Amino acid sequence: MSEKKHLGICYYPEHWPQEMWAQDAKEMAELGITYVRIAEFAWSRIEPEPGSFKWEWLDKAIETLASVGLRLILCTPTATPPRWMVDKHPDMLALDENGNQRKFGSRRHYCFSHEGYRWESRRITEILAERYGNHPAVAGWQTDNEYGCHDTVRSWSQSAHKGFQLWLAQKYGTINALNEAWGNVFWSMEYNSFEQVDLPYLTVTESNPSHRLDFKRYSSDQVAEFNSEQVDILRKLSPGRSIIHNFMGNTFSFDHYKVGDQLDISSWDCYPLGFHSQYQMENPLGTPEGYWEDYFQQGDPDYQGFHHDLYRQAGHGRLWIMELQPGPVNWAPYNPIPLNGMVRLWSWEAFAHGAETTSYFRWRQAPFAQEQMHAGLKQTDNKPAQAFVEAAQVAKEIEALGPFTPCEAPVALVVDYESHWAHETQQQGQDFSYFRLVLGYYRALRQKGVDVEIIRPASQDLSPYKLVIVPALYALSEDLSENLTAYVEFGGVVLGGPRLGQKDKNYQISQKTLRLPSPFETLEVLRVGTGPKEFVTVVCDMADQERGKAHVWQEEIITSLPVLFEDTNKQPVFMGENNIYYVSAWADPALMNSILDEVFKAAKIEKVELPNGLRRSKTSIGTFYYNYSKNKWNLKALRLAEAAELDGLELPPAGVALVREGIDEL
Amino acid sequence: MSEKKHLGICYYPEHWPQEMWAQDAKEMAELGITYVRIAEFAWSRIEPEPGSFKWEWLDKAIETLASVGLRLILCTPTATPPRWMVDKHPDMLALDENGNQRKFGSRRHYCFSHEGYRWESRRITEILAERYGNHPAVAGWQTDNEYGCHDTVRSWSQSAHKGFQLWLAQKYGTINALNEAWGNVFWSMEYNSFEQVDLPYLTVTESNPSHRLDFKRYSSDQVAEFNSEQVDILRKLSPGRSIIHNFMGNTFSFDHYKVGDQLDISSWDCYPLGFHSQYQMENPLGTPEGYWEDYFQQGDPDYQGFHHDLYRQAGHGRLWIMELQPGPVNWAPYNPIPLNGMVRLWSWEAFAHGAETTSYFRWRQAPFAQEQMHAGLKQTDNKPAQAFVEAAQVAKEIEALGPFTPCEAPVALVVDYESHWAHETQQQGQDFSYFRLVLGYYRALRQKGVDVEIIRPASQDLSPYKLVIVPALYALSEDLSENLTAYVEFGGVVLGGPRLGQKDKNYQISQKTLRLPSPFETLEVLRVGTGPKEFVTVVCDMADQERGKAHVWQEEIITSLPVLFEDTNKQPVFMGENNIYYVSAWADPALMNSILDEVFKAAKIEKVELPNGLRRSKTSIGTFYYNYSKNKWNLKALRLAEAAELDGLELPPAGVALVREGIDEL
Amino acid sequence: MSEKKHLGICYYPEHWPQEMWAQDAKEMAELGITYVRIAEFAWSRIEPEPGSFKWEWLDKAIETLASVGLRLILCTPTATPPRWMVDKHPDMLALDENGNQRKFGSRRHYCFSHEGYRWESRRITEILAERYGNHPAVAGWQTDNEYGCHDTVRSWSQSAHKGFQLWLAQKYGTINALNEAWGNVFWSMEYNSFEQVDLPYLTVTESNPSHRLDFKRYSSDQVAEFNSEQVDILRKLSPGRSIIHNFMGNTFSFDHYKVGDQLDISSWDCYPLGFHSQYQMENPLGTPEGYWEDYFQQGDPDYQGFHHDLYRQAGHGRLWIMELQPGPVNWAPYNPIPLNGMVRLWSWEAFAHGAETTSYFRWRQAPFAQEQMHAGLKQTDNKPAQAFVEAAQVAKEIEALGPFTPCEAPVALVVDYESHWAHETQQQGQDFSYFRLVLGYYRALRQKGVDVEIIRPASQDLSPYKLVIVPALYALSEDLSENLTAYVEFGGVVLGGPRLGQKDKNYQISQKTLRLPSPFETLEVLRVGTGPKEFVTVVCDMADQERGKAHVWQEEIITSLPVLFEDTNKQPVFMGENNIYYVSAWADPALMNSILDEVFKAAKIEKVELPNGLRRSKTSIGTFYYNYSKNKWNLKALRLAEAAELDGLELPPAGVALVREGIDEL
Structure with missing residues (x-):
């Protein structure tokens, strides 16, 4: 793992006249680019007709880029199978939840369960790997593109149906075991054979939650299997190259950890403004008031960090940003122009969170097709865009600062994909969202200036952390229970x-006891009540001081733990002592803040209260501060630093500072 | 008809190990339970494969329950046909309005028009009735479960299509008669034969309203026919047992009166918090401000009473509550925990409205499948839940108070299912809802402390009432017209x-005259205007005092009746004299209240103004008061009583009082 | 072109007993009606079975009407093919965007691309034209009815699919030309043949915008072709008669100019209250605050004028109102009663905007089917409704005032259907709407008392205008560019x-330069940012005075033009000098007003500031003022006139005045 930071670029030579390539390559090299990702969507140019290949252009593109010292990330082009393949495999197209077959004409139009397409995916991977696998300029491979983007993990196709039945048969062995695990006796839903099990859609009222959860598991597994088939071929035919996938943000429909286990490097496509717009439009629950407008041109100050830390975990510590937003994009409900400086800020934030390489999407804005309004480093007229200037600045700063790595975080936050599926399957109250809750914890920690390590529920060694936070894990496994204990x-x-930990792995409530697993075994959850986010309850500490508000979700709890905060109905909301703490409601930002204050005392974690939009990350060369807000913040006035590099102590909007001193006392 | 009040319970022995049954039965008996409803969804356990029956478990369950003196309500399990039946009758599944076939995997997945499934329904009913019909512990039968729940009355299947054509042929005789009745000349929609008539869906713009209204009538008739087939078998094979169906609340898609005519007892499933959440989310029109939050943990104070009175009418006076909400449920948009005491309050409210038996759903919370978050009297760990305690209190109070019946109500309110369908078919303004309007009248009456009898439009004897209210009956039949006159x-x-009375039975406006039928023949409605609920018009009496507001719907009227209230455009809103009154707009709660004040004077009805959330019902042993609000109300301070039993004069939230005195002067 | 104004009526003899016809005809003539439109939806009465015709009734209806001197507009009944035709051509029904086939049972249930139905359309047109084409009472023909109403232009049928492929082949010649024009290399979307091109629906994410734009062009072309086939037959078989189509309002899915080119007279169906309700419910962006409620019973004061001027352009100066709203209608979300006098106001407004004939829909309210709540001049009971009285008044006033024509407008506004499709295809920010923007300009102009001529982007002679406004034309053609220069x-x-002018005709951004075409070549648009309408930016002039607000859309511009207004980020919003001005954002009404103030100075256009809801139009006999507001306006106090006819200087709500003096100084 190199600690040197690098820049990369996404390039589509097939979109431009060959005459431009050499100049493009030269300019990339001059800008300080190390890696160029190519051939991502080029299948129709590589294999314009079934079995007939055109290599000259790609050979030439590779040589042109390599000739100026650029290193290549090649892609398997499987996210965009060409039109002729649909004639070959008409049923490779996924079906939507209404049973309609999706059409050709955009991208990701394949069903992960389709055996024929799996074969094509292996075939094209093998052909590409054989041709370029040992090329000296090829540094790595990207498998496919953005698994799960556009809601493509789950398909209601015949292939998925058959695959699901087989998966169930393998999991449960007998149909009675499945009936038992799902509780199918409930509404006479018992099956006589696996062949009778439908995909859980178009039912009259909700289908069995265990049924739906298993289908989500199955669908997630298909993504991992699909990826592993490409990985196996690439490992064999292109030894020594890094295998990478570029995850999408805001995509929780498959288990990124499982795919990450197969990769050398985990990367993601980071579009702070696009995500901010999408996320806020969907359901802003848990986001502090004003965030939608205040961060419209900067992005949510915690959304990027959360994903950096999540995907760094998926990559077992190795992280790239494969695509970084360079200006306005085209695909969000609203697409603002980033505040000047934000592209640089996002780059440094990524590095400070452990990214080894930050790669911009894309070199030059395309003048045609779906993303013609998506900015690049260069305009369609080939003049440099604002992001070009900022990338150049980052390149210089990388040279100046040299290599570094993130410091170990004092707090671990357990994040679990299956819990997201479980809570989404039965929300109980419609405002609940697992990932919003988890992001709420993350945000509260980051506002206190604390670094966070996102960990898996299967993580073994918890000893590095002063504090482990476990929100809303629907089933607490025996392993994790022992581990935490x-x-x-x-x-x-x-x-x-x-x-x-309120359910077992089959999504059933334990009949024997309502006690939580150890170390929370003094807690018993009798009932849960839910309400709309507008109905808030004031929460006070035992001195009757208001500490925030609860809403959305409220557990009725019996416990021998001392109650620290309670609501106006005297229901315990926050309880604990010594080393064990529990919160039984959805806490608003103020309450989350109060809870962390108490727990930090117990865990002896130092904290600060960072002002609006200011965030920081500790690294081996000092602490980076980045200012997402539209205000200036003076780090000295805030008592955060006496001296600072990069933009200095007086941090403007979109400013980045490096504070060498003061690392240890923070 | 017994006047003794009873408790019941819904029990699913098939969900629990046989070892638990005896103890369960013992505890039920000790709690004071009389009736146990079983086998509701047990088809897959009774007939696990086609034609192969398993009786041992059910025999044993019945014996176990009977052995401690419990009396049984058995169910036809037809709401949940098992999976193998779908192989036998693949087209028994209903189609939704987009033409998609619903899948197996939840419940109510059958089309009422499907002949094959009708045969299966008769078959299983006969088999069950033959086996248990004369068992001494069997007190009654429940047919199916919650007809119409999950929007299952109307199906767009081939069976429904053919059935509808036949129904039309029988109704109209010739296709020309149908063309005439529907006015099909309008857009060249004339048919040459009944075979050409489609189901009214997926049309380019709205289909003929007469077409849609007939399809709603047809669909409603199928429910009645389906039920009657079971009833006929049960009557024959299980003589002397009460035949019951458990209607659902908030379900107006079929004519409950027609089904009620076939039953011995009408019952319904009463989920005050679930309905409050659903109803408020859908469209809170007509609900006073603040109700959504103020009654979040208690339910709308008039919603239960309305349904009690509606279904008592459907049962010609005989009413049970087959399922009563015992704690938080799982299926509403939000699922709060009921205020402590509400389960008892709901029980007494039901008895006071004439329920003979109140049965709780369910004995013990199921730890699996769709309703695992639905409370029971007992928790999944078999400890008593809050509702257990409250049910026990009700059981004791039943013993203490002895039998009673409701008093005759001074006011009759005409409620008509067909009018709901008619207004829903052509709303004219999108905020209009017949049932919301009717509930608005009911609420205003109840706030004045007055008992209401809901009556059918075909009711013959109106002499018991001092006042008859007829809101929004789209067609005033000759019978009712004569009767009212x-x-x-x-x-x-x-x-x-x-x-x-603005339309005829074919959903046409009379061409001859715009006069309303007698006794409203002095009224002529020239035009109607509609608007959004936000656009209100102030309504004043002739002394120019504001009496409330009108919105949503405004008729332009010519009448010789004296105008009592008019809007700011001098349009008459409320008019009448002596015995005949008419309101020509949607009245807000204040205006509705003012209107009733005037009409009560004419009808010589005594009234009080009950404070927020306090309601009362007169019975043969005194007046019950129940407090839905979160305030304490002192009945003495309110001049409602000098002495009270149960919770006494100082009525806490969720409190119930019985006032023996003062019955007559009220 | 006659300058005499006429009244017309829509009449459906087939809806009424023959005994009523003679009296109806007599009353129409007495009322002052000139034209009667008949047989619009009468196909099932003309041809009740395939090939079998019933002419007697229609012959008699025509004779009855003609006998009192009424002149007839006959209709091709193709908007409502009878039910038997669906048996003949089962695939003539259009498919919706989910691939569901629309059903028979309302109207417009045909696919424009279906060859079989095209044949039927020609057949029935020919049969009707042969029978009545030379009848002396027949003055004209209406083709079909309201093309595009109910979203019927685009069909996802097999016929449309095949037709689209053929259209593409004709347009592009080779598949590579199409691939190039659409930029299909982008996501490997390249086709090997035209047969591979799907309709752009049900794709996983958005399909190629060029693909969608071409499908919209194709669909629009089918409407024009369909119409031209009828027109050709009518011209041949019914010489000397005017051929008319009645366009619908609020319908931008096909190019009305192309259809208009085929007609003698362009007409439209004018439903001010229905459109106000629909339009405001959909998205009120650009409408001043309060309009929704303030004009609820009058209609948007600019919506009718905009359509009059748009369709007058489509008819190359010849305009009729084929259907005018006579009272409450049935089909809008809300259907209010018009303010008394509005039917007269709408009539005069239409005449002042150049309508030759205003025809009311309909003679008598139908008591059955979909539109039974749609008012007529007469009530269902045959008594006159309010509109009858107002129409009679208009008839008298027509006689009194004599013929007139509109004056030439000083301002031309370019309106382009293809730009609407282009912006709708890629909105970039979801609040953007081309037609709302254009209507915003129109409204601002009209509030200044200025008449507007809506012109086509292909208009040749601009010399009559002092000012030409070109908003949001996605592609500025070479012709228009030269013309403007x-x-x-x-x-x-x-x-x-x-x-x-940001794209070329293929919906691509120019790669060579970001400069706009001449005469705007000093402008270069670097980037565009979008936001929700709630996020407004204050816009000031260079003296730092606030002049309004911008939102939704903001271009980042480089220009050598002087900046006149800029936003708080110092981004230019309005710039120009001498003869060339540009606005780079969506202006709110206040900003639009300020911009016009500046441009009017340059163009030397006199203006006034008309108060709320007062509008005016200059004609050859004077200036008409109409008062849409609920206030009285005194024209003298407003310094608009010294004397006025019709309702005089003191203009009540719904009042109309004619000011003979002062024409020249305005």
Whole structure:
């Protein structure tokens, strides 16, 4: 793992006249680009007709780029199978939840379960890897593109139906085991054979939640299988190259950890403004008031960091940004122009969170097709755009600062994809969202200036952390239960809830007891009530001081733990002592802040209160501060630093500072 | 008809190990339960494969329950046909309005028009009735479960299509008669034969309203036919047992009166918080401000009473509550925990409205499948839940109070399913809802402390009532017209409107005259205007005092009746004298209240103004007061009583009082 | 072209007993009706079975009407093919965007691309034209009815699919030309043959915008072809008669100019209250605050004028109102009763905008089917409705005032259907709407008392205008560019933007340069940013005075033109000098007003500031004022006139005045 930071670029030579390539390559090299990703969507140019290949252009593009010292990331082009393939495999197209077959004409138009397309995916991967796998300029491979983007993980096709039945047969062995696990006796839903099991759609009222959860697991597994088939071929035919996938943000429909396990490097496509617009439009729950407008041209100050840390975990510590937003994009509900400086800020934020390479999407804005309004480093007329200037500045700063790595984080936050599916399957109250809750914890931690390591529920070694937070894990596995128990015994502090460990792996409530698993076994959740986010309850500490508000979700709890905060109905909301703490409601930002204040005391974690939009990350060369807000912040006035590099102590909007001093006392 | 009040319970022995049954039965008996409803969804356990039956478990369950003196309500399990039946009858599944076939995997997945499934329904009913019909512990039968729940009355299937054509042929005789009745000349929609008539869906713009209204009538008739087939078998094979169906609340898609005519007892499934959440989310029109939040943990204080009175009418006076909400449920948009005491309040409210038995759903919370978050009297860990405690209290109070019946109500309110379909078919303004309007009248009456009898439009004897209210009956039949005219002549007071009698049975406007039928023949409705609920018009009496507001719907009227209230454009809103009154707009709660004040004077009805959330019902042993609000109300301070039993004069939230005195002067 | 104004009526003899016809005809003539439109939806009465015709009734109806001197507009009944035709051509029904086939049972249930139905359309046109084409009472023909109403232009049928492929082949010649024009290399979307091109629907994410734009062009062309086939037959078989189509309002899915080119007279169906309700419910962007409620019973004061001027352009100066709203209608979300006098006001407004004939829909309210709540001049009981009285008044006033024509307008506004499709295809920010923007310009102009001529982008002679406004024309053709350049050189003033000329005809951005075409070549649009309408930016002039607000859309511009207004980020919003002006953002009404103030100075256009809801139009006999507001306006107090006819100087709500004096100084 190199600690040197690099820049990359996404390039589509097939979109431009060959005459431009050499000049493009030269300018990339001059800008300080190390890596160029190519051939991502080029299948129709590589294989314009079935079995008939055109290599000259790609050979030439590779040589042109390599000739100026650029290193290449090649892609399997499987996210965009050409039109002729649909004639070959008419049923490779996925079906939507209404049973309509999706049409050719955009991208990601394949069903992960389709055996014929799986074969094509292996075939084209093999052909590409054989041709370029040992080319000296090829540094790595990207598999496919943005698995799950455009809601493409789940397909209601015949292939998925058959595949699901087989998967169930393998999982349960007998149909009675499945009937038992799902509780199918409930509404006479018992099956006599696996062949009778439908995909869980178009039912009269909701289908069995265990049924739906299993289908989500199955669908996620298909993504991992699809990826692993490409990975196996690439490993064999292109030894020594890094295998990467570019995950999408805001995509929780498959288990990124499982795919990450197959990769050398985890990367993601980081579009702060696009995500901010999408996310805020969908459901802003848990986002502080004013964020929608205040960060419209900068992005949510915690959304990028959350994904950096999530995908760094998926990559077991190795992270790239494969695509970074360079200006306005085309695909969000609204597409603002980024504040000047934000492209640089996002780049440094990514590096500070551990990214090794930050690659911009794309070299030059395309003048045609779906993304013609998506900016690039260069305008369609080939003049440099604003992002070009900022990328050049980053390149210089990389040289000046040299290599570095993130420091170890004092807080671990358990994030679990299956819990997202489980809560989404039965929300109980329609405002609940697992990922919004988890992001709420993350945000509250980051506002206190604390670095966070996102960990898997299967993580083994918790000893590096002063605090482990476990929100809304629907099923607490025996492993994690033991692990946390041991961690607590050795002095670690754990904060759980709400909705922690209330179900088993089959999505059933334990009949024997309502006690939570250890180390939370003093807690018993009798009932849960839900309400709309508008109905808030004031939450006070035992001195009757208001500490924030709860809403959306409220557990009725019996516990021997001391109650620290309670609501106006005297229901315990936050409880704990020594090393074990639990929160039984959805806390608003103020309450989340108060809870962390208490838990930080127990865990002996130092914190600051960072002002609006200011965030920081500790690294081996100092602490980076980045200013997402539209205000100036003076780090000295805020008592955060005495001296700072890059933009200095007086941090303007979109400013970045590096504070070498003061690292240890933070 | 017994006047003794009873408790019941819904029990699913098939969900629990046989070892638990005896203890369960014992505890039920000890709690004071009389009736146990079983086998509701047990088809897959009774007939796990086609034609192969498993009786041992059900025999044993019945014996176990009977052995401690419990009396059984058995169910035909037809709401949940097992999976193998779909192989036998692939087209028994209903189609939705987009033409998509619904899938197996939840419940109510059958089309009422499907002959094959009708045969299966008769078959399983016969088999069950033959086996258990004369068992001494069997007190009654429930047919199917919650007809119409999950929008299952109307199906766009081939069976429904053919059935509808046949129904039309029988109704109209010749296709020309149909063309005439529907006015098909209008857009060249004339048919040459009944085979050409489609189901009214997926048309380019709205289809003929007469076409849609007939399809709603047809669909409603199928429910009645389906039910009657089961009833006929049960009557024959299980003589002397009560035949019951459990209607759902908030379900107006079929004519409950027609089904009720076939039953011995009408019952319904009463989920005050679930309905409050659904209803408020859908369209809160007509609900006073603040109700959504103020009654979030108690339910709308008039919604239960309305349904009790509606379904008591459907049962010709005989009413049960088959399922009563015992705690938070799982299926509403939001699912709060009921205020402590509400389960008891709902029980007493039901008894006071004439329920003979109140049965809780369910004995023990299921730990699996769709309703695992639906509370029971017992928790999944078999400990008593809050509702257990409240049910036990009700059982004791039943013993203490002895039998009673409701008093005769001074006011009759005409409620008509067909009018709901008619207004829903052509709303004219999109905020209009017949049932919301009717509930608005009901609410205003109840706030004045007055008991209401909901009556059918075909009701014959109006002499018991001091006042008859007829809102928005789209077609005033000759029978009702004569009946009301006679009633008025003998001194009765009638209040009609808005939208009264404006169409004929074929959903056509009379060409001859715009006069309303007698006794409203002095009224002529020239035009109607509609607007959004936000656009309100102030309504004043003739002394120019504001009496409330009108919105949504406004008729332009010519009448010789004295105008009592008019809007700011001097349009008459409320008019009448002596015995005949009419309101020509949608009245907000304040205006509705003012109107009733005037009409009550004419009808010589005594009234009080009950404070927020306090309601009362007169019975043969005194007046029950129940407090839905979160305030305490002192009945003495309110001059409602000098002494009270149960919770006494100082009525806490969720409190219930019985006032023996003062019955007559109220 | 006659300058005498006429009244017309829509009449459906087939809806009424023959006994009523003679009296109806007599009353029409007495009322002052000149034209009667009949047989619009009468196909099932003319040809009740395939090939079997019933002429007696229609012959008699025509004779009855003709006998009192009424002149007839006959209709081709193709908007409502009878039910038997669907048996003949089962695939003539259009498919919706989900691939569901629309059903028979309303109207417009045909696919424009279906060859079989095209044949039927020609057949019935020929049969009717042969029978009645030379009847002396027949003055004209209406083709079909309201093309495009109910979203019927685009069909996703097999016929449309095949037709589209053929159209593409004819347009592009080779598949590579299409691939190039659409930029299909982008996501490997390249086709090997035209047979591979799908209709652009049900894709995983958005399909290629060029693909969608071409499908919209194709669909629009089918409407024009369909119409031309009828026109050709009518011209041949019914010489000397006017051929008319009645366009619908609020319908931009096909190019009305192309259809208009085929007609003698362009007409439209004018439903001010229905459109106001629909339009405001959809998206009120650009409408001043309060309009929704303030004009609820009058209609948007600019919506009718905009359509009059648009369709007068489509008819090359010849305009009729074929259907005018006579009272409440049935089909809008809300259907209010018009303010008394509005039917007269709408009639005079139409005449003042150049309508030759205003025809009311309909003679008598139908008591059955879909539109039974749609008012007529007469009630269902045959008594006169309010509109009858107002029509009679208009008839008298027509006689009194004599013939007149509109004056030439000083301002031309370019309106382009293809730009609407282009912006709708890629909105970039979801609040953007081309027609709302254009209507915003129109409204601002009209509030200044200025008449507007709506012109086509292909208009040749701009010399009559002092000012030409070109908003959001996505592609500025070479012709128009040259035309505007010449116009500017000769002293004309032009105002462009936002989003002007940014793409080429293939919906691609020019790669060579970001400069706009001449005469805007000093402008270069670097980037565009979009936001929700709630996020407004204050816009000030260079003296830092606020002049209004911008939102939704903001171009980042480089220009050598002087900046006149800029936003708080110092981005130019309005710029120009001498004869060339450009606005680079969506202006709110206040900003639009300020911009016009500046441009009017340059163009030397006199203006007034008309108060709320007062509008005026200059004609050859004087200036008409109409008062849409609920206030009285005194024209003298407003310094608009010294004397006025019709309702006089003190103009009540719904009042109309004619000011003979002062024409020249205005």
